Amino acid sequence: MSSRTTPSPSAPGTTPADLGLVMRGVHLRHGDGAETVHALDDVDLTVAPGELAAIVGPSGAGKSSLLAVAGGLARPDEGTVTVAGHDMTVSSRRARTELRRRHVGFVFQSGNLLPALTAADQLRLPLRLGGRRDRSGRDPLQMLAHVGLAGKADRRPHQLSGGERQRVGIARALMTEPSVLLVDEPTAALDRARSHDIVQLLAQEARERSVAVVMVTHDHDVLQYCDTIYEMIDGKLATSS
């Protein structure tokens, strides 16, 4: 398990962990009546800046539901969720979208890239969507080089390997300098060596950028790079030994 760098708390009573992801007593139910599924059942989770947390568990256990609630895509029925101290459960969808854009990054299984865009343009997109083109320190070419894709900025997704596409997805998610990065099955389409590379990259980015990273995975082979490992079963989250 690796050491972490965490920024100083910004307010009295604030701990470094509060600047990452904090979920307390979170419940999420899908459907109603006899059909109700308790997707999240009293979930507590704290992921500090600089920490890479893995979530494993069987299909249908609630892992995607946890990511959706953590990122403000879904509102829990009960409980609190904060990202960098911001309440992600506010009722206004618009407010949640804004919080998500400012503070949360998502990385999906396939990289989720737009087929027509070059790697550099994939990275420019979130800045344009967020109206944050002018902020310094977010040069797409530098970011691509940083994730090992120097010289591939003009390639479109079909001209990149699976691992390279995943790197573009990670680089794109980091462009807005999120406090929390939510990663769903990043190695599902990759061979063993590429899988290790990608999760090592996530661990490195978490530490260097003080991002709280939550990664859902079925790949037990990459858990060695994670600071904490949780197991989700039937909507309940437990620390894995």
Ligand SMILES: Nc1ncnc2c1ncn2[C@@H]1O[C@H](COP(=O)(O)OP(=O)(O)OP(=O)(O)O)[C@@H](O)[C@H]1O
């Ligand atoms: N929109 C929905 N409506 C009804 N039930 C849902 C909905 N989304 C998820 N569920 C149910 O909630 C439970 C948790 O689903 P979730 O997708 O979070 O699990 P998961 O652990 O991510 O599964 P997998 O590993 O297969 O992706 C499952 O029983 C699922 O069928």
